[in-house]
Amino acid sequence: MKSYQTDKKWIWESENFPNFTYTKTNTQELFYKLGQLQTVEKFMNDTNSKELLLDVLENEAVATSAIEGEVLQRSSVRSSINKILRLGLQEDYNYTNQTDSLVEIIIDAKQNSKEPLSKERLLSWHKALFPTGQSGFKKILVGEFRVDEKAMKIVSGTWEKEKIHFIAPPSSMMPKMMSEYLEWLNEEVDSSEIVYKAAVAHLWFLLIHPFDDGNGRIARAITDYVLSKSELVNANFYSVASAIHVKRKEYYKTLDLTCIKKNLDIALWVDWFVEILIESIEQTLKKVEVVQTKSKFWDKHVNTKLNDRHKKIILKMLSYLPSEFEGGMKASKYMSITKITRITASRDLAYLVEKGVMQSHGSGRGVYYTLVF
Numbered sequence: 001m002k003s004y005q006t007d008k009k010w011i012w013e014s015e016n017f018p019n020f021t022y023t024k025t026n027t028q029e030l031f032y033k034l035g036q037l038q039t040v041e042k043f044m045n046d047t048n049s050k051e052l053l054l055d056v057l058e059n060e061a062v063a064t065s066a067i068e069g070e071v072l073q074r075s076s077v078r079s080s081i082n083k084i085l086r087l088g089l090q091e092d093y094n095y096t097n098q099t100d101s102l103v104e105i106i107i108d109a110k111q112n113s114k115e116p117l118s119k120e121r122l123l124s125w126h127k128a129l130f131p132t133g134q135s136g137f138k139k140i141l142v143g144e145f146r147v148d149e150k151a152m153k154i155v156s157g158t159w160e161k162e163k164i165h166f167i168a169p170p171s172s173m174m175p176k177m178m179s180e181y182l183e184w185l186n187e188e189v190d191s192s193e194i195v196y197k198a199a200v201a202h203l204w205f206l207l208i209h210p211f212d213d214g215n216g217r218i219a220r221a222i223t224d225y226v227l228s229k230s231e232l233v234n235a236n237f238y239s240v241a242s243a244i245h246v247k248r249k250e251y252y253k254t255l256d257l258t259c260i261k262k263n264l265d266i267a268l269w270v271d272w273f274v275e276i277l278i279e280s281i282e283q284t285l286k287k288v289e290v291v292q293t294k295s296k297f298w299d300k301h302v303n304t305k306l307n308d309r310h311k312k313i314i315l316k317m318l319s320y321l322p323s324e325f326e327g328g329m330k331a332s333k334y335m336s337i338t339k340i341t342r343i344t345a346s347r348d349l350a351y352l353v354e355k356g357v358m359q360s361h362g363s364g365r366g367v368y369y370t371l372v373f
Contacts, residue, residue: 009262012169012207018180020200022267025274027195033281034233040288041234048291050087055287056239057081061102063245064220072099101128102217109221110235113228116186119178125221129214140212145174152209165252166259168209177208185226194230199273201226203266207259220244233281243280251276290321297373304355309338309348314357317371328361328368 011017044052061077079095080103081087105125115121127143134140141147152168169177181204189197205219220241228235244251250272258269297318306314316337317325327333334345349369352358358369 009260010167011259011261011264014262014264016264018204018207018264020204020264020266022196022265022270024196025267025271027274030195030274030278030281031232033278033285037237037281037284037288038233040285041237044288044291045295048295050089051291051294052284052287053085053236054078054081054087054089055291056237056242056284057103057106059242060106060239061099063239064106064217064241065102067220067241067245067248067251068216072102077103097131101131104128105217105221106224109225110228113225113235117182117222117225119182122182122218125218126211126214129217135213138213142212145178145210146171146212147174148212154209165256166209168207174208174210178210181205181208185222191230191232194227194232195274195277196270198223198226199270200266202273203255203258203269206255238280238284240276240280242283243276246279247276286322293321293373294318297371301355301357304357306357309340310352310357312338313348313352314371324370328370329358330368 041049058074058077058081061081062072062074065072073094073096075092075094076096076099079092080099082089083095084100084103084107105128108121108125123143130140130142133142146152148171151170153164154166154168155162155164157163185201202219202223205222206215209215211218223240224235227240254269254272258266313329313334317329320326329349331342331345331349334340334349335342338345338348340348349358349360353360353369356372359372360367360369362368
């Protein structure tokens with residue numbers, strides 16, 4: 001099995017681990033973005049706040065699972081959020097035990113940061129992630145730190161061509177390492193230092209790798225937990241996991257380069273972490289624009305009579321914002337989505353144009369429709 005570096009010394013083997021060192025990076029842009037989001041939040045009405053919350057948490061759950069190669073149904077995640085937070089949206093009963101558990105972990109991390117992150121609470125998160133006691137078809141130790149004497153290796157590649165990215169500390173070191181970690185994690189820090197604490201908390205947990213599986217998802221939940229301790233901005237309104245998912249190749253590359261260092265300098269990781277936080281806030285600011293656009297659209301048509309087919313098509317097109325619905329809405333697409341005849345589809349589209357909901361473009365077979373904002 002190929003090693004990432006043949007003569008390496010893992011960072012946790014350093015004599016002074018975990019006394020990390022780093023040079024503080026420029027956080028001016030990050031705090032400017034946080035200020036923008038905080039200002040926007042103050043002027044959002046209750047309906048828009050609920051929609052933004054739902055969207056951010058949905059993306060968070062889907063993204064943190066996708067980073068680990070696990071695909072969740074968005075409808076199930078959305079249903080779980082609606083049920084757990086009692087948002088009052090129409091109930092669709094699509095939630096599953098899996099999505100319920102993951103959403104509960106995310107919400108607990110973001111909304112209960114005043115409570116210490118104890119060993120018991122951390123283990124309960126792990127139990128929630130693996131309610132069957134298995135990861136896929138593999139049976140794992142659930143709700144306990146790993147005890148297997150075999151080395152915990154993080155690998156990639158195909159059989160006999162695997163590449164070792166990291167070998168975690170032996171299981172015998174877990175009790176001491178995690179006790180030290182949790183003691184540090186629960187120490188209070190000034191708001192100006194919270195970003196650095198979150199960066200270190202994420203990395204340090206991954207370097208220990210205390211569980212048989214689920215370490216990445218829990219590390220990202222811990223990141224949310226630490227960041228939400230600060231009153232910089234509402235932690236419910238941004239998703240670090242979503243930003244990491246977009247740049248997951250960079251995420252793993254940065255971790256690779258950090259975990260093989262022969263010293264405890266983690267400046268590379270801290271710099272990247274700040275960049276990803278900026279990215280997460282920018283994603284939310286774009287979502288706010290989308291939420292406001294949707295709100296203005298529905299306000300404009302509050303008195304327009306729309307049947308269920310109309311609403312289904314409009315919601316479908318709005319879901320693509322801030323991008324446009326690809327190729328515009330055509331009669332054939334309308335028929336496919338609503339399961340109706342071409343005559344009815346053409347009549348519906350003509351009605352939506354008449355009411356100023358849509359406008360038509362082109363002619364003949366090339367005609368297509370877009371929403372009017």
